[in-house]
Amino acid sequence: MLKLENVSITFNKGTVNEKKALDNVSLTVEDGDFITVIGSNGAGKSTLMNAVSGTYEIDKGKIFLDDKNITRLKEYQRARFIGRLFQDPLRGTAPNMTIEENLGLAYSRGKRRSLNIGIKRKDLNLFREKLSELGLGLEDRMKTPVGLLSGGQRQALTLLMATIVTPKLLLLDEHTAALDPKTAAKVMEITEKIVKENNITTLMITHNVSNALAYGNRTIVLSQGRLAFALEGEQRKNMTVEGLMKLYSDNAGDAFTDKMLLD
Amino acid sequence: MGPDKPTYKKIIRLAPKLIIVIALLLLINFTMMESVVIGTLEKGLVFSLLALGIFISFRILDIPDLSVDGTFTLGVAVSVMNAFNGSPIKGIILAVVAGAVAGCVTGILITKLNVQPILAGIITMTALYSINLTIMERPNISLYRKDTIYTMAKDIFGEDYYKLVVSAIVLLIASLLLFMFLKTQAGMSLRATGDNEYMVRASSINSDRMKILGFAIANALVSLSGAMYTQYSSAGDSNSGTGMLVVGLASIIIGEIFFTKHTILFGILSAITGAIAYRYILAFAMNLGMDSNYTKLFSAVIVAVAIALPAIKQLIGRTAKRFSKENR
Numbered sequence: 088m089l090k091l092e093n094v095s096i097t098f099n100k101g102t103v104n105e106k107k108a109l110d111n112v113s114l115t116v117e118d119g120d121f122i123t124v125i126g127s128n129g130a131g132k133s134t135l136m137n138a139v140s141g142t143y144e145i146d147k148g149k150i151f152l153d154d155k156n157i158t159r160l161k162e163y164q165r166a167r168f169i170g171r172l173f174q175d176p177l178r179g180t181a182p183n184m185t186i187e188e189n190l191g192l193a194y195s196r197g198k199r200r201s202l203n204i205g206i207k208r209k210d211l212n213l214f215r216e217k218l219s220e221l222g223l224g225l226e227d228r229m230k231t232p233v234g235l236l237s238g239g240q241r242q243a244l245t246l247l248m249a250t251i252v253t254p255k256l257l258l259l260d261e262h263t264a265a266l267d268p269k270t271a272a273k274v275m276e277i278t279e280k281i282v283k284e285n286n287i288t289t290l291m292i293t294h295n296v297s298n299a300l301a302y303g304n305r306t307i308v309l310s311q312g313r314l315a316f317a318l319e320g321e322q323r324k325n326m327t328v329e330g331l332m333k334l335y336s337d338n339a340g341d342a343f344t345d346k347m348l349l350d
Numbered sequence: 351m352g353p354d355k356p357t358y359k360k361i362i363r364l365a366p367k368l369i370i371v372i373a374l375l376l377l378i379n380f381t382m383m384e385s386v387v388i389g390t391l392e393k394g395l396v397f398s399l400l401a402l403g404i405f406i407s408f409r410i411l412d413i414p415d416l417s418v419d420g421t422f423t424l425g426v427a428v429s430v431m432n433a434f435n436g437s438p439i440k441g442i443i444l445a446v447v448a449g450a451v452a453g454c455v456t457g458i459l460i461t462k463l464n465v466q467p468i469l470a471g472i473i474t475m476t477a478l479y480s481i482n483l484t485i486m487e488r489p490n491i492s493l494y495r496k497d498t499i500y501t502m503a504k505d506i507f508g509e510d511y512y513k514l515v516v517s518a519i520v521l522l523i524a525s526l527l528l529f530m531f532l533k534t535q536a537g538m539s540l541r542a543t544g545d546n547e548y549m550v551r552a553s554s555i556n557s558d559r560m561k562i563l564g565f566a567i568a569n570a571l572v573s574l575s576g577a578m579y580t581q582y583s584s585a586g587d588s589n590s591g592t593g594m595l596v597v598g599l600a601s602i603i604i605g606e607i608f609f610t611k612h613t614i615l616f617g618i619l620s621a622i623t624g625a626i627a628y629r630y631i632l633a634f635a636m637n638l639g640m641d642s643n644y645t646k647l648f649s650a651v652i653v654a655v656a657i658a659l660p661a662i663k664q665l666i667g668r669t670a671k672r673f674s675k676e677n678r
């Protein structure tokens with residue numbers, strides 16, 4: 088369970104560029120929840136994830152994961168329990184290292200990096216099996232440097248890396264936005280499969296409103312650093328994209344960008 | 351990936367390298383005396399350690415480390431003092447430790463104290479300047495008639511090849527250890543830190559610690575190189591580190607002409623090959639009458655040209671285009 092209590096982040100405090108990116112946000116994510124997050128550009132969605140992952144220190148508030156206060160933990164310390172994907176497929180993998188080396192690094196998540204051999208033989212079988220489940224043929228290219236893969240392949244691999252040791256929480260920040268529609272759909276499909284099979288608690292930012300309704304069990308809407316409203320249960324089940332747009336402009340006080348309308 | 355290229359294209363692509371190798375071998379064979387050939391190889395092996403150290407910071411971690419000149423001299427200082435006092439082996443070991451400590455200092459400046467990498471290296475180098483002089487007590491120390499790890503091995507390996515064998519053994523051990531380390535979990539984390547720091551932190555790796563570790567290993571190797579060199583030449587000079595960074599970079603750049611693949615094995619082989627080739631090119635230039643005062647200029651030019659090469663190519667391309675337009 089993830090719990091945010093009155094979390095605030097202000098950028099460039101005390102300058103003309105001062106920006107309150109998160110304003111007193113409180114949120115509880117139950118175990119097994121798959122929450123989709125939407126909101127216009129600059130609403131603070133990425134900042135929310137960066138606050139949870141520890142990339143940004145928060146100015147105010149507390150963050151708990153499974154009742155453990157993680158507010159003061161560093162990013163790499165939180166990464167023991169938190170898996171993460173970014174919009175940029177280049178960010179999640181080491182390009183000059185091979186697929187199996189990348190997986191090897193991910194597989195020792197949370198353990199001390201010792202002088203033991205980096206990739207054990209028995210791990211290779213597991214990697215091959217997991218890669219073949221992606222259905223991209225990567226299991227036959229385990230000695231290929233990741234830099235030679237396409238964006239979609241790299242993103243799928245990053246997804247595997249983020250979940251090969253099941254995390255307590257998975258953070259997805261528009262992780263299909265940089266991919267072409269067909270690849271994006273494929274990566275989304277893989278995402279749902281992995282999340283479902285391992286029952287991973289997930290927060291997914293998306294700029295695609297229909298995806299926001301199609302996946303997961305709750306949707307939260309951010310606006311100007313605040314939680315504008317949340318959708319769940321029957322109300323969410325019966326919600327249409329148009330209905331959500333209407334609800335948004337009534338509640339959030341600004342309009343969705345064109346980009347969101349088009350998707 | 352696309353289908354494999356036809357063989358003749360591969361040969362054409364390899365041609366420049368083959369020509370360089372053949373030319374180098376011919377030069378070595380026909381222009382140098384055997385003693386020079388071997389002496390150059392010996393130096394190449396000793397300075398391979400320097401190149402390996404610089405390979406760790408500049409290539410694997412992808413962070414410039416300007417403390418190299420200082421840590422090379424640190425190795426010289428620690429090694430020459432111990433050898434002078436009758437413990438050459440202890441001198442080598444302590445030099446490695448001292449180099450690692452110096453590397454940690456640079457690493458901590460960069461990661462924990464947020465000092466720019468370039469400035470951090472300069473700070474360490476400047477501090478070492480005093481420290482090295484303090485260790486050595488005077489600018490020059492001769493090991494004439496003193497035991498070194500080389501002279502100690504003379505009886506075993508014979509009058510002609512003992513320097514070659516000792517240098518080769520130390521280099522072999524160092525590169526083997528380095529290779530094995532880079533395949534461990536810690537070593538892989540180190541490589542990934544230079545490759546993609548975001549990914550490293552997202553994989554629960556402490557990237558700061560990895561950088562410090564990398565700088566420690568890099569400077570341990572650089573210091574080892576200095577430690578070996580001083581016993582090899584039976585003399586220690588507090589200025590011997592000057593320009594070593596550029597020498598090491600030149601070696602790496604030359605090595606990368608031969609090895610383009612980015613694997614660990616090729617990286618290590620590349621640093622060693624480059625360091626040896628550099629010494630031969632230098633020896634050849636001196637053979638042609640180049641003054642030994644110009645060796646640093648020589649390495650500086652190699653590095654500058656190699657780094658400027660893409661820009662030069664572009665310039666030539668543009669000029670050629672303009673010419674063909676004007677002639678139309």
Ligand SMILES: Nc1ncnc2c1ncn2[C@@H]1O[C@H](COP(=O)(O)OP(=O)(O)O)[C@@H](O)[C@H]1O
Nearest residue numbers: 098099106108127128129130131132133134135
């Ligand atoms: N590192 C930063 N420094 C300064 N301002 C930032 C930083 N990151 C985000 N912001 C600002 O905070 C606001 C929220 O950004 P973000 O969370 O990235 O929005 P989005 O909802 O589009 O992901 C924006 O106004 C953005 O310009």
Ligand SMILES: [Mg+2]
Nearest residue numbers: 132133134260
């Ligand atoms: Mg964003």
